[in-house]
Every structure is written in C-alpha cells, then in structure tokens.
Amino acid sequence: xxPARVARAVAVVVLLTFTLFPAVWMxxxxxxxxxxxxxxxxxxxxxxxxxxxxxxxxxDTFLTNSLAVAVGTGGGSAAIALLAAVAVARFRFRFxxxxxxxxxxxxxxxxxxxxxxxxxxxxxxxxLNSLIGLVVxxxxxxxxxxxxxxxxxxxxxxxxIEEAAYVDGASxxxxxxxxxxxxxxxxxxxxxxxxxxxxxxxxIFAYTFMSxxxxxxxxxxxxxxxxxxxxxxxxxxxxxxxxxxxVMVFFVLVQRRLTAxxxxxxxxx
Amino acid sequence: MTEPVAASIGxxxxxxxxxxxxxxxxxTRGGPPTRRRRARPPQRNPLRAWLLLAPALLVLGGLLLLPxxxxxxxxxxxxxxxxxxxxxxxxxxxxxxxREVLGSRQLWLTVLPxxxxxxxxxxxxxxxxxxxxxxxxxxxxxxxxxxxxxxILTAWAVxxxxxxxxxxxIFNPGDGLVSEAAQALGLVDPGGENWFTNxxxxxxxxxxxxxxxxxxxxxxxxxxxxxxxxxxxxEAAVLDGAGAWRRFWSVxxxxxxxxxxxxxxxxTIWDFKVFTQVFLMPGGDGANREVLNLGTWSYVEAFGxxxxxxxxxxxxxxxxxxxxITSVYLRTLFREGELT
Numbered sequence: 001x002x003p004a005r006v007a008r009a010v011a012v013v014v015l016l017t018f019t020l021f022p023a024v025w026m027x028x029x030x031x032x033x034x035x036x037x038x039x040x041x042x043x044x045x046x047x048x049x050x051x052x053x054x055x056x057x058x059x060d061t062f063l064t065n066s067l068a069v070a071v072g073t074g075g076g077s078a079a080i081a082l083l084a085a086v087a088v089a090r091f092r093f094r095f096x097x098x099x100x101x102x103x104x105x106x107x108x109x110x111x112x113x114x115x116x117x118x119x120x121x122x123x124x125x126x127x128l129n130s131l132i133g134l135v136v137x138x139x140x141x142x143x144x145x146x147x148x149x150x151x152x153x154x155x156x157x158x159x160x161i162e163e164a165a166y167v168d169g170a171s172x173x174x175x176x177x178x179x180x181x182x183x184x185x186x187x188x189x190x191x192x193x194x195x196x197x198x199x200x201x202x203x204i205f206a207y208t209f210m211s212x213x214x215x216x217x218x219x220x221x222x223x224x225x226x227x228x229x230x231x232x233x234x235x236x237x238x239x240x241x242x243x244x245x246x247v248m249v250f251f252v253l254v255q256r257r258l259t260a261x262x263x264x265x266x267x268x269x
Numbered sequence: 270m271t272e273p274v275a276a277s278i279g280x281x282x283x284x285x286x287x288x289x290x291x292x293x294x295x296x297t298r299g300g301p302p303t304r305r306r307r308a309r310p311p312q313r314n315p316l317r318a319w320l321l322l323a324p325a326l327l328v329l330g331g332l333l334l335l336p337x338x339x340x341x342x343x344x345x346x347x348x349x350x351x352x353x354x355x356x357x358x359x360x361x362x363x364x365x366x367x368r369e370v371l372g373s374r375q376l377w378l379t380v381l382p383x384x385x386x387x388x389x390x391x392x393x394x395x396x397x398x399x400x401x402x403x404x405x406x407x408x409x410x411x412x413x414x415x416x417x418x419x420x421i422l423t424a425w426a427v428x429x430x431x432x433x434x435x436x437x438x439i440f441n442p443g444d445g446l447v448s449e450a451a452q453a454l455g456l457v458d459p460g461g462e463n464w465f466t467n468x469x470x471x472x473x474x475x476x477x478x479x480x481x482x483x484x485x486x487x488x489x490x491x492x493x494x495x496x497x498x499x500x501x502x503x504e505a506a507v508l509d510g511a512g513a514w515r516r517f518w519s520v521x522x523x524x525x526x527x528x529x530x531x532x533x534x535x536x537t538i539w540d541f542k543v544f545t546q547v548f549l550m551p552g553g554d555g556a557n558r559e560v561l562n563l564g565t566w567s568y569v570e571a572f573g574x575x576x577x578x579x580x581x582x583x584x585x586x587x588x589x590x591x592x593x594i595t596s597v598y599l600r601t602l603f604r605e606g607e608l609t
Contacts, residue, residue, distance in 0.1 A: 011405050012417060019424040022435040022481065025446070029438065084325035091318035099322065101599070106333055108595035110542040112564045113584035116571045117339035118332065124357055140332030143325055172317065201428040203545050208572065219430040223549060226434065233438050240431035251426035252419065 026244070029237035049238035053225065059239055061214060062221030065131060066243075069206075069217055070199040072135040077142045077195035078150075078188050084143075085150035086180065090162075107144045112204060119208050129212050137205055142195035149194070153187025154180070193254045197247055218243045337588070344585045348577035359578060366582035375558070375566070384541065384562040387472050391479045391540040396533055398480060399487025404517075406488065407495045418489070425485035429545040436478045437550060440464050465551040468559045478546045483539065487532045494528035495521065527601065534598040538591055544568070563587045 033046035053059045088099060118137060119128075127133030157180060165175040206217040216224060222239050229235055344366055346359035353359040370376060402421070406414050427435075440447050442463040451457045464470035498521060506516045522529070544564040547553045553560055555569035563583060571580025 008405070008408060012409070012413075015402055015405060016417065016420055018481070019420055019485075022432060022439070023424060023427055025439065026431070026435050080324045080328060083321040087318040087321035091314065091321075093315035093318045096318075102329075104599060104602075105592075105595060106329060108538060108591060108598070109333060109337060110564070110584075110588055110591050112542050112544045112567070113340055113588045114333070114336040115568060116577055116580050116584060117336035117343065119572075120343075120354065120357055120577070121336065121339070123354070136328075137332060140328045143328055147325060201430065203430050204548075204568070219428070222430060222434065233441070233444075236434060237438065240434055244427055244431045247428055248423055248426040252422050255422055 023244070026237045026240050029233055030241045032234060034234075049234040050242070052232075052235045053239040053242065057221075057225045057229070057235060057239060058213075059218065059221060059225070059242060062216050062218040063242060065215060065221075066200055066218040069131050069134050069138065070196045072132075073138040073142060073199035074192035074196035076135060076139040077146050078192040080139065081143055081146035081150050081191055082154075082181075082184065082188060084147045085154045086176070088147070089151045089154040103144045103148055107148075111141060115204055115208055118205070122209060128209050129215055130209075131215060134206060134209060134217070135199070137209075138195070138199040138202060141202075142198040146191045146195055150184065150187050150191050153184045153190075157183045190254050193250050197250060200243075200247060340581045340584050340588075343578055344581040346578050346581075348581070349579075350575055353577065354575070362578070366578045369579060370582045370586065375561070379559060380561050380563055380566045383468075383472065383560065384564075387476060387543070387562065388537065388540040390476050391483070391543070392533060392536045394476065394480045395483040395536050395540070396487055396529070399484040399532065400491050400529075402484060402488035403491035403495055406492050418492075421485045421488060424481065427482070429482060430549065432482055433478060433546050433549045436474055436481075437465075440474050466557065471550060471552070471557075471560045475543070475546055475550065479540060479543055482546075483536060487536065490532050491525065491528060494525045498524055530601045531598070534594060534601065538594055538598070541591060541594070542587060 028042050030049050031045050031047075032042040033044045033048065034042070087093075088096060122128050122133050122137075125133075127136070161179055161183070162175055165179050170178070200217075201219065202217075203219045203223075206220045207223065210216055210220060213221075213224060218239075222236070222243060225239055226236055343359070345361055345363060347353070347362045347365070348359035406417060409417065437445075439445055442448055442465070448457070448462070451462070464474065502520050502524070503516060506520050511519065542564050543562070547560065547562055548565050548568070550560070553565060555561065555565065555573045561569060564587060567580045567583035567587065569580075570576045570583060574580075
C-alpha cells in the first residue's frame, strides 16, 4: 500500500506543477520589483508594474473597453437566448428539431473562417472601429451555446407552475415575466457570464476590427503593449494578470452551473 | 465554438457534480422520471414560438450564415487589392483561387503538415493527459479531489491570449526560464538559442500551450464518466484477477466509449483551427512563413497580402474539413441518444 500512496502523491505534485506553473509564474513576474524578474524567487513585492501598464500602457482604457463590450455581450446574448430557449423548450412546432440541430452545427463553424466576410460586412455598415460592432459580433458567437444552455434551465421549470398561472387568468406574457423569468434567473446569470467571458477573451475579431488604439480591447491592447515594450516582462505579465483575474474568478464561480445547465439541456426533451 | 475559453468554458459536458448528480451522464436509457411529468400537451402556438425565435435566428443568420455564404462566394472571386475591398466584391474567377491554394508548395510542404501533425499531436496528448488526470482524480479522497479540481479549473480559465504570452516568456531566448536553465546546464550556448525561429521548436511550444489549455476539459469530462462506472463491475473484475491495466482497458474504456468519442472529436475540432496560440507567437503572424497553419495562412493572405479571395478559399477548405469532423460528432451524439 505504501509505495502506491507515495506514487499517487508524486503524481498529484507533478500534475499541479504543470497545471498551475504558468499562472504562478505570471504572478511572480508581475509582482517582482527586479527590473526584469527572470528568477524563481522574487526579490520583493511591488505594484510598480501594474501602475506602469495602467498609466503608460493605457490598460485603463483597454480594460474599460473590454468591460463595456463584455457587459453588452452578456446582456444582449442572455436576452435573445432566453426568448429562443423558451421557444425550443416549451413549444412544439414544425422544424423544432431542425432548429436544435442547427444550433449544434453552428457551434462548430470555425469563427476564424468568418473574419474575412464579417470584416467586409462591418466595413460596409461602418461598424469597424466601433465597440458596438464588436458587441453585435460577439452576441452572435455566444448565442448558439447560450440558447443550448438556457434551454436546460427553462425545461427544468415544471409545466404545472405555468399552467397554474393560466388558470388564475394570466396571459402568456404575464406568465413569462412574473413566473418564468424569476425562475430561470440563475440560468440567465450563468449565460451572461459565459457570454461575458467569450467577449472578454476574444482576440481575432477585436484585433481585425479595431484600428484606433483608443478602441482596443484588453486582449488586443496586450499585443500592442508587447510590441512597444517587448523586453519589459514584468509589465507584460502585470497586464496579463489584469486580463486573467476577472475571468478566473467568474469561471470558477460559474463553471458548475454552466456544465449542469449544459447537461440538463442535452438530456431533456 | 468561439475559440479558446469560449470553447473551453462553453463546452459540453465538463461535469463536476452538482445538478449533475440528478441527471445520468452516461446515457438516459433508464427513462428519467422527469419525462413522465409531461402528460399534458406542451404549447402549440407555432406563431409565438417563431416570434420568440426570430431575434436569435436573425442574429445567427446575419452574422454566421450570411458570412459563411459570403466567404464561399468570395472564394470564387478575384478580390485582391484595396479596390476590391472598397467595392466589397470582385470578379468571378471560377476555381482559380482553389487552383492556386491547392497547387501551392506552401500548402503541401508547410501549412498542411503544420495543421494536421500539430492537431494530431495536440489531440493525442490532450486526451492522454486528460484521462490520466481523471484517473488520478478518481483515486483521490473527495476533499483532495475537490482541491485539485479547483486548481485544474483555475488553469483552464487562463485566456488563450495571456496563456500564450506566459509560454513565450517561459521560452524567451536569453532571459526566459527554460533558456536560463538550458544555459546553466550547458545545453545551449550562452546568449541562448531562439526556439521561436525553428519550426519544430516553435510548434513544440504551441503543443505544450494547447495541451495545457485543453486537457482540463477532457479531465473533468472523463472524471464525470468514471464516477458513473458501477463499483460492482470493477469489483467483479478484481475478483476475476484483472490488474489495474486490464481493468482500465476491459471495463472502463468500453463503458466510457461515448465520452472518449466526444472529447476526442471536440478536441480535434478545436486543435485543427488553433489560431491565437500560433498567431501571437513571435513570427506567428506571417513574419515567418515556415510556421503558418491553415487558420493563420488564411488570415495572413487576406489581411497581410490583401488577397481576400485566396484567404477565403483557404477558410473554406478549413471549414469543410471541420464540418466533416462535426458530422461524425453529431452522429455519435445521435447514436448515444443524447439528443432529443
């Protein structure tokens, strides 16, 4: 028994090292006061790198842009997805299965392949270099999965509650706003956070659409900053930290709910 | 789906418990009691259903399907130069773009190997590392398992963009950790070796990055599957004298075949179109044509060379490949009855 336990402990240590090392290394470099902290043991603790990226690096602007785009995407995606989810979870109509299959297939379309046509479309509509243009694109990208996930949450609300509302004389829209909406609120939060993360992390479209550096999102801003200060790794890692931390917090908070919704969406009729 | 974290977070059944405990993971053959509840007919007002669907269908039609059609038509047009861009369309040239793409040495000697070999390496390593991690997690006590799972989730949450910069920093010539270690050990000359300019070293770093970012999804999904394997089966195998190796191949693998199918196919789809992790690497944005893959080649042709027609043709080749893989994925799902 003994050797097996030791082997298992070693395996856990190896796995955790591989898993956590990059994130830890990012933090160590970001908080290290040494000019270019390439050593494992930091020589102190400083916030100077963060001050530098926020001031000189203009990460305050980039992060604000990212926040605006991500919040817009989260709200828009959740609202549109809820309506669609109610339709596929609560109604029986022709082509319902086709709609569901389409939602799955569409998730597999490589978005990288759509950069060129969407760039030309957005150019024609004067939506290049606009945060709203990005929001619209990100809503479309996050929508298929958002509908798929919310469908599980809507299906989990018992039909009887809805019917009780009708018996009490409520119209469909009354039922929707006073019964269904509060009951699926947790699902809406999870969906918004998912869409938020999609928008926050996206790189290619933000990079292609935004030519004015005042409109850069944080992901694009990081590349821009890296181009200017290639050897200042402390600052590059501080910028990376600022981008990573919100996602990490959200992700760990919501992951269980997301996957639960996903599984429920997959198994219910 | 929407690339890395969208992909990672937004992916199917990574499952760590919670609501999941109520729903069966492996399949739904047992007929969950929830089914019964729907004795009354569901809503049958098709007009309202379509009204509710309308915004979603409009958005998806305008921003996913229309561009998909447009990229296909553009692949048959001569769209080079800024004038074509200003017009928004080019002259029809038939299969010329495809002839140029499929006839180029760049495709067969560089781009395709960079895409296919790297994808195969990434998928195999992701699934192997993920499965090993899942088996390890399963053998831990619940509290330790929760802690290690949390650590894996944290790593998963690192966005592809920042993750890539961290790996660049680790392998940076001269002052990166790996360079310093290699110099200290005398493996490379002082001053260091630039791994980013060597095609093989470049993609070795990409593979490490992609596997690190992709294995948590596999680990958590396989773990959810492992936890559904009935203990009696394992016990029976032990009684029959099967060792751990034998039990894994004769009991676990056959039972979890659908789970492995799903994680393998999804990983294949993601790793085929990997973009950010290549594009952000030094030289990955087209500066070094030795390290282009299908995704970055399409992008560089379109936005670097201003050849939107050629770029579109490459994008179409990539899309068709992925849709073929997707159709396998859908058939697997249907066969397992996970889709109603």
